[in-house]
Amino acid sequence: MTHRDHKSVVIVGGGQAGLSVSYYLCKEGLDHVVLERHKKFHSWRNNRWDTFCLVTPNWQCRLPDFPYQGSDPHGFMVKDEITDYLDAFAESFAPPVVENCTVTKISKRPGGGYLIDSSQGNYSSDQVVIATGGYDNPIVPPYADKLDPSITQMHSVEYRRPEQMPEGATLVVGTGQSGVQLMEDLHLAGRDVHLAVGPAPRAPRMYRGRDSTDWLYEMGHYAITIDQHPNPEHAVTKTNHYMTGRDGGHEIDLRKFAREGVSLYGSVSGMDGKTIQFLPDLEANLDDADESYVGIRDAIDAHIKDNNIDAPHEPAFEKVWRPEQEITAIDCEKEGITSVLWAIGFRPDYSWIEVDVFDARGRPVYERGVCQEDGFYFVGLGWLNTWGSGRFLGINEDSRHLADQISAKAKSALQVAS
Template structure:
């Protein structure tokens, strides 16, 4: 029989979510271990580009008993500052992390609990927390294989700086937060940039004297729980509003970039050799993004009026550019495009979890991270409970709640055993 070290709790994933759970488990005196495939906070250290910075203000960084420590709460930490903050949090306690330890399988143990197999030994556990996030497999569509191999392809997870891209034009595909920031990164370097615009919404940055996220927090938007959301399925699947924290933070209006020379197209629909096809949805996607932008402004206006808040006024929104026609196909060679930068997201990978905690589409099923299968939990996913659940803002509340459930089950099990 395989020897297994037993722990009350095994946490899989050594990012901010896993270590936040560990922090509260340490306070409860529950023995546990964190199994991390790389090194703790790996994604922040290794999977970000050089000019990466937070999109939300520093004051939203609220790890357990360790809020943002710096002097610029309204600013936006850059990559090295983020990892310094995370490392400083880890130094406030002694998290039992095993690094370079890949979990290969989790199964239920006869009689209760779980078996956890890993590259550095096998464990048994009464309870298991999955804190691996949702960024395992970079998404690249199948038709990318049909593109002329002379055109370099890269996913955003591998992008670090413009110098990585060959001379010539780069087509950035995707307009979520990463896509628009990578587009700007290349544009500011004077590169020839093309952008395939998807249906992502956008947000104001500063509006009526304050950052839009400050207003939304004060308005209670970030306190809304998923069970109170009017359209929870849409909330979970919706792409985040794009803006940036770069150079002190600013909003991103793709129409302004078009005026500055960035070539805009609709959503990519196919590739064949050096040719790329697009849907005729550029103007619709720009309009939809602007509608989201305007709705946020209107919500803030309404809140200011309702509460008689003295705030500066803003000029009405105006569209500064619109496409003269919808381009539905280009030839990369004729356009001088020598590279594609994919920024259309990631998919989680749970193939190593052989436990009945998924729906028919392979998505984990839980309520506030607690699965129906006893002793099995998820944390660090968007809208686990609130908008901030997948971010620094909500991780303290989520991890504290989860450990309360873990501790209660551990106590109950101990009482039954005695």
């Protein structure tokens, strides 16, 4: 029989979500272990580009009993400052983390609880928390294999700086938060940049004297739970609004970048040799992003009016550029494109979890992180409860809720046993 160390709780994932749950379990005195595949906060430290910074203001960093206490609450921490903040949080309570430990299988234990197999020994536990996030497998479409091998392909998780890209132009694919920031990173470095524009929405940065996220927080937008959301399926699956915290923070209007020389196309639809095809949806995607942008401004305007707030006025939004035609195919050689940078997201990998906690599409099923399988939980995912659930803003509330559930179950089991 395989020897197993028993812990009341096993947490898989040593990022901010897993360690936030660990923080509260430590306060409760509940024995547990955190199993981390790499080092603590690996993704923040190793999977970000050099100029990476927060998109939301520093004041939203609210880890358990460890809020941001720096001198720039309305600024945006850069990568090293983020990891310093996270390391300081971990040092504040010394979580029981086993690093470089890959969990290879989780299954139900006969009679109750769970069996956890890992690269550094095996465990049994009464309860399990999955805190691995949703960034396991970088998404690259199958037709990428048809692109001529002379053209370098890279995913955003590998990108660090413009000098990594070969001489010549780069096509950035995707306009979520990462895509637009990588486009800007290359553009500011003087590189020739092409951008495939997807359907991601955009948001204002500063509006009527304040950061738009400050207004939205004041308006209660971030307190809306997934159960209260008018369209929960859309909320869970839609791409985040794009803007940036770079150089003090600013909004990103792709039309302005087009005027500065960035070549814009619609969504990529295929590749063949040195030819790349696009859908004729560039103008529609730009218009949809602007509609989201204006909608946020309008909501802030209404809030200001309804509450008689004294705030400076802003000029009406104007579209400064529009495509003269929809380009549906380009020749990379003719355009001088020598590289493609994929920024279309990630998929989680739950293949190692042999517990019935997923729907037909492989997505975890839970209510505020609590699964129907007794003692099984998820944390750190977007819209676990609110918009902030997958971010620094909401992780304290979510981790405390799960820790309360875990602690109550552990105490109940002790009472039954006695």
